[in-house]
Amino acid sequence: MEDERRLQTDALIRRLADEAGTRLRPHHAFLPRLLVASGGSLALAVVVVAAAFGVRGDLAAHLSSSMYLFKAVAMACVVAAGLVLVRAAGTPGASMRAAASLGPALLVLLAGIVLLDDQVPLGGARAVSVPVCLLAIVLAALPGLALLLFVLRRATPTRPTFAGGMAGLLAGSIGALAYTLSCVNDGAVFVSVWYSLAIVATGAIGALVGRRALAW
């Protein structure tokens, strides 16, 4: 029985070796696909935010304020970290030092809390601020999450739950970046706490879905 299986393995090796040189796709196809999918995710997130929650009225004037800059730069930093982490999650044996890429995002959030003097309480300007913020970011993130999981499937995620979580983190930060167009809560603490929570929630959704969707 065992010898028979060893013979099967030998036969398998011969068959695989016969296919040498038949696969000529470049190995670095994952990153471009990931970037394209992220761009698509951002576009989808903007559409969801604009359609369901509306762009804030004074956006044009608001864009140059330090508060908007803070929100956008902080979320862009999380997006950048998400790209690094998703790429690592789709590459077998990649170093987990990729997690250090979250450092700049945390620094920007901390710097905002310390430096920006706003009067917005943690609960936001209105009673519905927090639920709307969380819901908007997660909803804006979901189409992108599907896109990112699809791209990750074609890479090689050897830890599907982790990879799904990282895709969720990236999608969540893209959703948050889009939501800055709508959000009227100009508070550094508000953004640091609730945006981050929404991103983590999207990460959890990604991990749950990825566990099965990313198995191969």
Add this chain to the structure above:
Amino acid sequence: MTMQEQAWADALRRERAGDGSRYARFLEEYSSVLRRVVRSRLSAAGLDAQEAEDVVQEVLMAIHQRRDQWNDERPLLPWLGAISRYKTIDVLRRRRSELRMRIDLSDREWADLFAAADAPAVDAAARVEHMVSALPRVEQSVVRKLGMEGMSPRQAAQATGMKEGTVRVAFHRGLARLLKLAQGGGA
């Protein structure tokens, strides 16, 4: 980077240029290393070391399918290790659930087969053999491979060139037909 890693990385690069013999040597060397590791892991976990060969085959196929994704400027061993770890866990998990499914089926259906027979137990094997040989050709070969030789659906699929799904379907149909034969009082 060790000498061996260097040699393997080189073999994978040569594979891209169509060098089948260097590639085959890499696959052989890696499978013997892997076999040793997986065997010790399996026995440490109290599992049958015989399963190691299945794991080795799965890992080889996974590496082969994704060999173009390895960036040849990056170390090879972590790449191989991560894929091997994933496929090992995957095979064992699947094996456990398959086992559960197979036992589930036999609990009910094989028991019914024998309950239908008033014949003494010695006759049972002959009766089963008789009924199995009455099955249509494809179902018969799948039932023999899965139910009697203990192959996994995937192995049977490889052996017969059918799709794994087809094998599963044929196995279920075959069992259903056997059940009917048994309840109908023999073939």
